[in-house]
Amino acid sequence: MARRPPSPFHFFAALPPPPVADQIATAWQRFGTGEPLRRDKLHLTLIPVAQSDLPPDRLQAAMQAAGDLIDLPAFPLTFDRLETWPQRGRQDHPLVLTCDAACQPAARLSRALRDALPADLRWPPRPFRPHVTLALGKGFPDPIALPMPITWQVRQLTLIQSLRGKGHHIALMSWPLADR
Structure with missing residues (x-):
């Protein structure tokens, strides 16, 4: 039986600029587990879009929702630790860069x-856990506080199409946030 090609998955994200990706790579090299860094996929997921294979009209509706938010201000984002997020049934867990209050x-x-998206594109509400997935693996025995937190100014949001099972992300469109 032939395998079905992976369906695309869409989500809104904040992407670290190249100098910040370099800082993340340096922190991973120093404190990581030896698993390969997913450097070409570094992002902060802001919200997934509910349907995996969006028809063009629903994709346009998601883009319109993001476009309506461009007068929201740019903001600083500071990550201060590395953690493992165990997932049931998996041996390779997400190894993440995360934060608490600095991510508000x-x-x-x-x-x-979420509020701007049409109802049919919203996932059920769930707690927002800000993080950047760095690698997949067995993980850290305990969280690791970074001696130098990693900060960037989030100046845009991006709609990403992820090809599940292919490890490939495509930036479909980006919207600048307001500089104030």
């Missing part, structure tokens, strides 16, 4: 996106 502006943008 990202949580506000996530809520604004």
